[in-house]
Amino acid sequence: MRSSAAGKRCRRCARWSPAISWPATCAEARPVPPDLRCKRYRSACLFQVARLCQVQPDFAALGDAMTVIWSDGLRKLWNALSDVIPGQNEVVKDVIKGLMVAVLVAAITWLASKVVGLLRRLLARVLDRNDHRWRVERARSAVDRGGPGLWLAIPADRPPEYVDRMSSRPFVLAVANEKGGVSKTTTAANLASAFARRFQRPILLLDLDFQGSAGSLMHAGTQWQPQPPHLSSASEAISGDIEPAMLVRPTGFAREFTWIDSRGVTRRTPNAFGLAAFYDLKDTEDRVMVEWLLGDRKQDVRYTLYRLLRAPGVRERFALVLIDCPPRLTTACVQALCTSTHILIPTVLDPTSAKAVGYFATQLKRHEGLWPHLKVVGVLGTMTRQLQGEQDALRIAGDQLRATLVGNESKLNWLDRLGIPYELPYDMVLRDIAEIGRAAERGIAYDCVSRSDGGDDIRGYFDRLCAVLEDRMSK
Ligand SMILES: Nc1ncnc2c1ncn2[C@@H]1O[C@H](COP(=O)(O)OP(=O)(O)OP(=O)(O)O)[C@@H](O)[C@H]1O
Numbered sequence: 001m002r003s004s005a006a007g008k009r010c011r012r013c014a015r016w017s018p019a020i021s022w023p024a025t026c027a028e029a030r031p032v033p034p035d036l037r038c039k040r041y042r043s044a045c046l047f048q049v050a051r052l053c054q055v056q057p058d059f060a061a062l063g064d065a066m067t068v069i070w071s072d073g074l075r076k077l078w079n080a081l082s083d084v085i086p087g088q089n090e091v092v093k094d095v096i097k098g099l100m101v102a103v104l105v106a107a108i109t110w111l112a113s114k115v116v117g118l119l120r121r122l123l124a125r126v127l128d129r130n131d132h133r134w135r136v137e138r139a140r141s142a143v144d145r146g147g148p149g150l151w152l153a154i155p156a157d158r159p160p161e162y163v164d165r166m167s168s169r170p171f172v173l174a175v176a177n178e179k180g181g182v183s184k185t186t187t188a189a190n191l192a193s194a195f196a197r198r199f200q201r202p203i204l205l206l207d208l209d210f211q212g213s214a215g216s217l218m219h220a221g222t223q224w225q226p227q228p229p230h231l232s233s234a235s236e237a238i239s240g241d242i243e244p245a246m247l248v249r250p251t252g253f254a255r256e257f258t259w260i261d262s263r264g265v266t267r268r269t270p271n272a273f274g275l276a277a278f279y280d281l282k283d284t285e286d287r288v289m290v291e292w293l294l295g296d297r298k299q300d301v302r303y304t305l306y307r308l309l310r311a312p313g314v315r316e317r318f319a320l321v322l323i324d325c326p327p328r329l330t331t332a333c334v335q336a337l338c339t340s341t342h343i344l345i346p347t348v349l350d351p352t353s354a355k356a357v358g359y360f361a362t363q364l365k366r367h368e369g370l371w372p373h374l375k376v377v378g379v380l381g382t383m384t385r386q387l388q389g390e391q392d393a394l395r396i397a398g399d400q401l402r403a404t405l406v407g408n409e410s411k412l413n414w415l416d417r418l419g420i421p422y423e424l425p426y427d428m429v430l431r432d433i434a435e436i437g438r439a440a441e442r443g444i445a446y447d448c449v450s451r452s453d454g455g456d457d458i459r460g461y462f463d464r465l466c467a468v469l470e471d472r473m474s475k
């Protein structure tokens with residue numbers, strides 16, 4: 001190791017510095033000043049330590065150097081003040097100098113704190129602007145022309161326990177089809193009443209269509225529409241404002257089904273509970289979606305309903321949850337499919353509607369990454385009138401599902417993998433029964449149509465449908 005009076009060569013990096021007296025290596029370097037007032041030494045301390053040492057910069061040395069510079073500066077100031085202050089008395093001079101230095105130090109400290117505060121505010125502003133830009137970019141990417149689409153642009157942020165909770169009972173059955181007016185609501189509501197009687201345990205029907213059709217059926221004879229400024233239960237549910245405990249309490253959000261009997265008396269259906277939707281749901285859906293896109297909501301809005309319906313307490317209370325979906329892939333509908341274990345697709349049996357089942361299946365498959373546990377439990381012909389061509393339409397609907405869902409990665413085509421046809425047999429279709437439409441004013445047909453008006457046939461039909469669906473869901 002070469003050494004000189006002013007410096008040494010580092011043993012590790014072989015650099016040599018005339019300004020610093022090196023010990024064995026740069027890592028152990030401690031500046032030992034030949035002269036505290038040496039300008040070269042000061043700059044070496046401040047700037048060269050980190051640059052010369054290829055190892056961790058020596059912050060202790062930097063600290064030492066700063067102290068030296070500070071005290072050196074003060075000493076210079078002190079000496080300079082002696083010349084400025086008039087008089088011969090050294091004690092008086094020292095007192096005056098002390099006061100002046102104290103005032104100066106206080107002023108510098110105050111100024112430094114102001115500068116630091118200003119820099120901090122500036123930095124916060126810059127960061128905020130970036131954050132704002134990030135939010136706008138995220139929202140824009142979700143609606144980009146030619147992009148993956150609103151619900152796929154942002155990767156799914158599923159809660160960690162999603163797989164476990166979706167793989168176990170109780171089931172959540174969504175009744176859905178993007179085509180409107182195919183008897184989704186009628187089927188879901190009657191199935192809810194039938195399942196409540198079948199299980200003899202509480203079941204829950206969730207209405208997610210802002211038209212409120214399911215609400216008017218399940219809470220007939222009561223004031224079920226929310227009074228502003230209150231929101232409908234469905235709005236509260238999809239925005240995450242209902243705690244699971246509120247759904248479990250007997251006097252909580254879920255209201256019992258009611259119907260009006262032939263004497264005009266309002267009666268209750270045991271074990272059947274519902275959450276109704278109303279027109280406020282539309283605004284709520286838009287609001288939560290925009291908040292999520294802009295990053296105001298930390299939790300993935302697609303799984304809000306999952307967090308409510310698959311919470312342990314709710315799963316213990318309800319033997320089954322049914323969801324009446326709207327005829328569009330709305331925020332609420334996406335939430336419903338992300339929390340459903342099964343989906344039933346009702347369709348009117350004409351060729352156009354049958355093909356629409358294929359389009360709906362395409363959407364289900366396209367978004368399968370969002371709902372990897374969703375299983376198609378069947379396609380159900382509805383409002384049939386025993387006309388020619390209905391059986392063909394049912395077959396077309398089944399074929400459309402088979403062709404679209406074949407080879408998918410999720411569980412959507414699990415029925416097909418078991419070798420079970422998607423289409424529920426033609427003798428299981430829901431016929432066009434005038435009494436079902438007429439009863440809507442008084443409640444769900446299953447509950448309120450009397451035996452003399454063909455109520456037993458309706459109840460018999462939905463009881464059979466329940467059995468078939470339960471069998472399929474349990475496979
Ligand atoms: N099996 C049936 N027999 C007679 N009328 C029926 C039957 N099923 C449904 N309806 C009537 O058809 C109309 C539409 O039914 P429903 O509201 O259940 O369809 P939907 O698919 O839920 O509609 P939307 O897409 O608007 O939500 C209603 O007036 C309902 O009473």
Ligand SMILES: [Mg+2]
Pocket residue numbers: 184185186209213324325326
């Ligand atoms: Mg409906």
